[in-house]
Amino acid sequence: MNTLSFPNRPGRSHRKTIAVAAALACLFLSQAGAADTTSQAPTYLGDIQPIFMASCSRCHNQSTRFVYNWLDYQTAYADRWEIKRRLWDSWKGSYYKEAMPIANSPESLALTDADRETIRKWVDAGSPRGVAPANDGAKTKAERIQLGHRLFVICAACHQPTGRGLPNLFPPLAGSDYLNADKNRAIQIVIGGRRGDVIVNGLKFNNNMPAFPLSDQDVANVLTYVYNSFGNSGLEVTPEDVKAARAQAPAPSTQPAAKSAFE
Numbered sequence: 001m002n003t004l005s006f007p008n009r010p011g012r013s014h015r016k017t018i019a020v021a022a023a024l025a026c027l028f029l030s031q032a033g034a035a036d037t038t039s040q041a042p043t044y045l046g047d048i049q050p051i052f053m054a055s056c057s058r059c060h061n062q063s064t065r066f067v068y069n070w071l072d073y074q075t076a077y078a079d080r081w082e083i084k085r086r087l088w089d090s091w092k093g094s095y096y097k098e099a100m101p102i103a104n105s106p107e108s109l110a111l112t113d114a115d116r117e118t119i120r121k122w123v124d125a126g127s128p129r130g131v132a133p134a135n136d137g138a139k140t141k142a143e144r145i146q147l148g149h150r151l152f153v154i155c156a157a158c159h160q161p162t163g164r165g166l167p168n169l170f171p172p173l174a175g176s177d178y179l180n181a182d183k184n185r186a187i188q189i190v191i192g193g194r195r196g197d198v199i200v201n202g203l204k205f206n207n208n209m210p211a212f213p214l215s216d217q218d219v220a221n222v223l224t225y226v227y228n229s230f231g232n233s234g235l236e237v238t239p240e241d242v243k244a245a246r247a248q249a250p251a252p253s254t255q256p257a258a259k260s261a262f263e
């Protein structure tokens with residue numbers, strides 16, 4: 001366990017209280033954690049696919065031709081042992097092939113040790129598919145924002161936790177004129193991906209956003225969170241909006257490239 005140290009902070013007794021509180025917290029957490037692992041193995045839809053969306057999708061998506069699409073369960077299942085070796089063994093130094101995500105990528109810096117462990121446990125447990133978590137709990141806009149906040153880790157991998165994006169790579173969601181101009185178009189981008197030229201707040205980008213396999217509810221929640229954060233317009237996106245958008249043909253500029261050979 002880490003010792004808490006606050007170099008410029010008050011005297012011994014205070015530190016001791018903090019240490020005791022921390023020890024109790026760790027005890028509690030480790031027991032809760034232990035109970036968790038024995039009762040439930042991680043599943044693809046419940047635990048793994050969200051990690052893959054955030055940490056692998058930029059390179060491993062439905063339109064890449066030379067690397068596998070981990071957003072597809074069958075593909076991930078078929079290559080599960082290699083996933084474990086690259087995510088765990090290579091990372092620990094006991095497998096000779098390159099560790100994933102590729103060294104020094106934003107994804108490799110953002111992926112937590114706990115995420116790696118979850119992936120390892122998932123493979124060891126036989127890589128079950130599971131069921132998508134029932135997220136139809138949001139009844140109010142406030143609840144939508146709260147649930148959407150959790151999903152935003154997926155977007156933050158590229159658009160950054162601040163929503164400000166990265167120059168030449170990922171356009172901003174913060175105060176984005178493009179986002180705020182057209183709700184339906186924003187929904188289409190999240191469900192269908194986007195590639196090609198786009199101008200956001202006067203800056204030009206030409207890159208590729210993968211399509212995400214998210215439910216209507218999740219798309220509604222994450223976009224409502226985005227619209228109500230970072231100085232955006234504050235509107236709400238409902239699952240009905242997403243359903244309606246899915247029924248339309250995608251705009252030509254949001255059409256993903258031809259399907260990969262791995263599907």
Ligand code: HEC
Nearest residue numbers: 052055056058059067079082083086098100101102105107
């Ligand atoms: C920055 C791009 C990038 C990211 C992010 C990335 N990968 Fe990769 N991955 C590649 C490339 C390129 C290859 C092919 C070269 C190789 O095999 O090392 C590859 C190969 C692999 C392979 C080997 C497949 C095989 O059977 O040969 C696995 C497994 C893998 N990646 C898993 C992952 C997982 C899981 C993640 C997310 C946690 C991830 N990668 C994130 C670029 C990436």
Ligand code: HEC
Nearest residue numbers: 058155158171172176178179194195196205206207208209
């Ligand atoms: C793997 C990287 C990546 C992830 C993850 C990602 N995006 Fe994007 N996003 C992009 C790129 C790249 C573009 C610009 C695509 C282009 O050039 O056509 C973009 C464009 C957009 C746009 C339109 C331009 C703008 O900035 O207003 C919106 C809206 C958007 N993304 C929302 C999201 C949301 C919401 C999520 C999370 C569910 C998300 N993105 C996750 C890479 C990503």
